[in-house]
Amino acid sequence: MDEVRWLSPEELHTWVKLEVIAELLPAALDQPLQREHNLTHFEYIVLAQLSEATDRTMPLTVLAARTSATLPRLSHVIRRLEDRGLVVRSTSEFDRRVTLATLTDAGWERVVESAPTHVASVRDIVIDRLTADQLRSLGAITDAMLAALDPDDRKGLRRVCDEKAPHPPSP
Amino acid sequence: MDEVRWLSPEELHTWVKLEVIAELLPAALDQPLQREHNLTHFEYIVLAQLSEATDRTMPLTVLAARTSATLPRLSHVIRRLEDRGLVVRSTSEFDRRVTLATLTDAGWERVVESAPTHVASVRDIVIDRLTADQLRSLGAITDAMLAALDPDDRKGLRRVCDEKAPHPPSP
DNA sequence: CCTATTAAGTTGTTTCTACAACCAATTACA
DNA sequence: TGTAATTGGTTGTAGAAACAACTTAATAGG
Numbered sequence: 566m567d568e569v570r571w572l573s574p575e576e577l578h579t580w581v582k583l584e585v586i587a588e589l590l591p592a593a594l595d596q597p598l599q600r601e602h603n604l605t606h607f608e609y610i611v612l613a614q615l616s617e618a619t620d621r622t623m624p625l626t627v628l629a630a631r632t633s634a635t636l637p638r639l640s641h642v643i644r645r646l647e648d649r650g651l652v653v654r655s656t657s658e659f660d661r662r663v664t665l666a667t668l669t670d671a672g673w674e675r676v677v678e679s680a681p682t683h684v685a686s687v688r689d690i691v692i693d694r695l696t697a698d699q700l701r702s703l704g705a706i707t708d709a710m711l712a713a714l715d716p717d718d719r720k721g722l723r724r725v726c727d728e729k730a731p732h733p734p735s736p
Numbered sequence: 737m738d739e740v741r742w743l744s745p746e747e748l749h750t751w752v753k754l755e756v757i758a759e760l761l762p763a764a765l766d767q768p769l770q771r772e773h774n775l776t777h778f779e780y781i782v783l784a785q786l787s788e789a790t791d792r793t794m795p796l797t798v799l800a801a802r803t804s805a806t807l808p809r810l811s812h813v814i815r816r817l818e819d820r821g822l823v824v825r826s827t828s829e830f831d832r833r834v835t836l837a838t839l840t841d842a843g844w845e846r847v848v849e850s851a852p853t854h855v856a857s858v859r860d861i862v863i864d865r866l867t868a869d870q871l872r873s874l875g876a877i878t879d880a881m882l883a884a885l886d887p888d889d890r891k892g893l894r895r896v897c898d899e900k901a902p903h904p905p906s907p
Numbered sequence: 908c909c910t911a912t913t914a915a916g917t918t919g920t921t922t923c924t925a926c927a928a929c930c931a932a933t934t935a936c937a
Numbered sequence: 938t939g940t941a942a943t944t945g946g947t948t949g950t951a952g953a954a955a956c957a958a959c960t961t962a963a964t965a966g967g
Contacts, residue, residue: 569852576863579871582878583862584781587761588804589885592955594758605923610755626945633759638924640947645923662932662945681740691754692747694880700750702873707753709865714760763925776953797915809954811917816953833915833962913964922955927948934943 590690597686602679607632609683611642612651612668612676621668624657628666651675761861768857773850778803780854782813783822783839783847792839795828799837822846 572580594606604612614631615621623631629639643666646652651672657663668676695703711718743751765777775783785802786792794802800810814837817823822843828834839847866874 569855570859571855572858572863575875576871579875579878580858580863582875582882585804586878586881586885587758587765590758590881593885607923624945633756635925636946637926637948641923644947660933660945664946684740684742687743687751688741690884691881692743692751694884695877699873699877699880700747702870703877704746704750704753706866706870706874706877707750707757709870710757710761710862711753713861713865714757714764778953795915806955807916808918808956811915812953815917831915831963835916908967910967911965913962915960915962917958917960919958920956922953924951924953926951928950929948930946932943932945935941937938937940 593690594683594686597682598679601682602675604675604679606683607634608642608646609676609679611639611646612672613680615652615666615668616673616676621673622665624663624665626663646672764861765854765857768853769850772853773846775846775850777854778805779813779817780847780850782810782817783843784851786823786837786839787844787847792844793836795834795836797834817843 591606598604598606598609602609610632611628614628615623625636625639625643628643629636632639634642643652643654647654651669653667653669655665655667657665692700762777769775769777769780773780781803782799785799786794796807796810796814799814800807803810805813814823814825818825822840824838824840826836826838828836863871
């Protein structure tokens with residue numbers, strides 16, 4: 566028989582809260598963006614990533630890695646964004662397997678409009694509620710969890726943090 | 737125009753990691769339960785809640801609140817669980833609007849079998865990766881986030897024990 | 908009482924995601 | 938050089954969730 570190491574009361578209580586957060590957070594991030602800008606949180610993330618890329622353009626595989634999405638999922642989302650005129654697709658001339666997604670002007674405007682809404686959510690839900698110590702601690706905790714969830718660091722999150730913010734670039 | 741308070745580099749970096757976790761965590765919790773016991777994480781939570789209730793029975797509205805689900809979502813899930821013989825529905829004799837969900841013996845066995853798998857996931861993803869200090873800090877951080885996500889404390893999760901978040905001893 | 912309102916679930920529709928199968932372009936290599 | 942394996946993406950389908958509309962039961966107000 567394998568003996569199960571059950572959770573202590575404190576471990577259990579903290580885990581349950583984390584579980585509830587995991588359940589409620591997606592909707593909390595979606596709703597303001599949906600209501601005010603007709604974007605899901607995932608669509609916003611996709612547009613924001615493109616807005617930071619050189620030429621506002623990225624291969625789908627790269628974009629998929631940076632948005633934690635599978636390729637089929639991203640492919641569908643990009644097609645719908647293209648239908649709405651926020652993104653265009655093209656084939657790379659260097660490797661004709663590669664599809665490039667490019668943010669249109671309309672897409673750029675949409676993400677610029679939406680960024681303040683999103684930042685407000687993020688501040689309201691977490692950042693503005695934490696002390697400096699807690700923020701630092703949360704950084705270490707997320708590192709520990711990502712070691713399990715993204716063991717090969719495919720998202721490159723351990724790199725030194727650059728100053729890129731999801732808003733128009735200030736030269 | 738309202739001025740937007742953008743995120744500092746540290747705030748942004750921590751937030752991005754949290755966002756990635758929020759994206760990856762559901763699948764990480766689903767997969768072991770799906771593979772080994774043919775249950776989604778949400779189904780497991782539903783069965784686990786029923787297993788702790790008196791008579792293994794709960795009204796759907798209560799169950800919905802305790803699983804952070806909407807009533808339509810829960811209604812569909814319970815119907816599918818009933819189709820699989822893990823749950824039965826009945827009408828309350830005291831209020832005939834109320835539907836009671838009861839865990840069957842098969843449902844009980846399923847949740848007992850599955851619990852070690854789930855606990856192993858939870859330990860592997862978070863609990864066993866944190867120091868005692870970090871676990872305590874995470875408790876305070878989750879309290880802060882739940883204040884935004886569940887402002888009326890409908891889940892009764894925010895304990896009275898530590899009012900102010902005590903952070904590690906250093907000024 | 909009798910109607911209006913609220914509460915508890917259900918059902919149907921649309922949207923999204925995961926998964927699998929598939930195709931096309933490129934690379935490896937014998 | 939020719940064939941196999943790999944890479945990048947697309948598409949079809951089936952399952953789950955959000956949302957709205959609906960039904961039925963209980964309660965409140967006049």
